[in-house]
Amino acid sequence: MTIANSRAIESNQQGLHQRLDDTVLKHLATPFNKPFHDATLETFYRLKEWVEADGRPLIFDSCCGVGESSANLARRHPEAVLIGMDKSAHRLEKHETYRQQADNYLLARVDLNDLWRLAVADGWQLSHHYLLYPNPWPKSSHLKRRWHGAAAFPYLLMLGGQLEMRSNWPVYLQEFARGLELAGVSSQLTPLPATGDDLTPFERKYRLSGQPLYQLRADLSGFTLPWQAALPLPPPLTNS
Incomplete structure (x- = not known):
């Protein structure tokens, strides 16, 4: 049996x-009005064209890393199309090692702080949203770098769908569950079984290291905020 030696998360x-x-x-309480990055805005409109041309339900695999989870989830959901997204070109470039026979997904390099906002402004509604082992930012000073502490958190909720998160740091999911509660959304936080199919390289490494893993699920269908209808969608970039 292969054993890994991934260190458990330490936090102050x-x-x-x-x-x-x-x-x-x-x-x-208020929208996030930071200007959009041109690169993510341009990518959004390419994704929009692909999604609208296909017409099937849409799934996000946010923070997908090398995209092994995206390939696995696309095979799990043949009834939908899936977009795996990460900010790191270096990680995404490693995807060919993990590619599987599934033609209903693609990967994109984006800033999720922008992409989620653009998708909400355009009225996108997901069938499922996966956030698997996001960077925990475990220092107390890092709260606003965690997704539930970020200004983009409301947009994640407004995308709707069945949310599934996984982490090896239970505090992250406990905080996220509290954020959902403050937004009026119930959730279920449970341990993952000790054995099972690993969706990501991190999940495999943590499991082989003997670390307990946790899962949070929530139904975000129909979630809205009072200011959602007023969100503007910027036009596509024009060539100079």
Whole structure:
């Protein structure tokens, strides 16, 4: 049996962050108006064309890394199309090692802080949304770098669908569950079985290292915020 030696997450934070509620409620109250990056805006319109031409339900695999999870999930959901997204070109370039026989997915390099906002502004609604082993940012000072502490958190919720998250740091998912509760959404946080199909390289490494793994699920169907209808969609970039 292969054994890995991935280190368990260490943090100077015990339990939920003391500023979690204030941070989440602030972001739920108002839109995130940071200007969009040109590269993600251009990619969004290419993805929009692909999604609309296909017409099947849409799945996001956010923070997909090398995209092994995207290939696995595309095979799991042949009734849908899936977009795997990551900010790292270096990770995405490794995908050919993990590619499987599935023609209903593609990978894209984007800033999710922008892509989620653009998708919401255009009225996209997901059937499923996967966030598998996002960077935990375990230092207490890193709260706003975690997705539930980020200004993009409300947009993740407004994309709707069946949300599934996994992590080897239970505090991350406990905080996310609290963020959902503040938004009026219930969730279920459970341990993952000790054996099973590994969706990502990180999941495989953590499991082989003997680390306990956790899963959070929530139904975001129909989630809206009062200011959602007023979100503007910027036009495509024009060639100079």
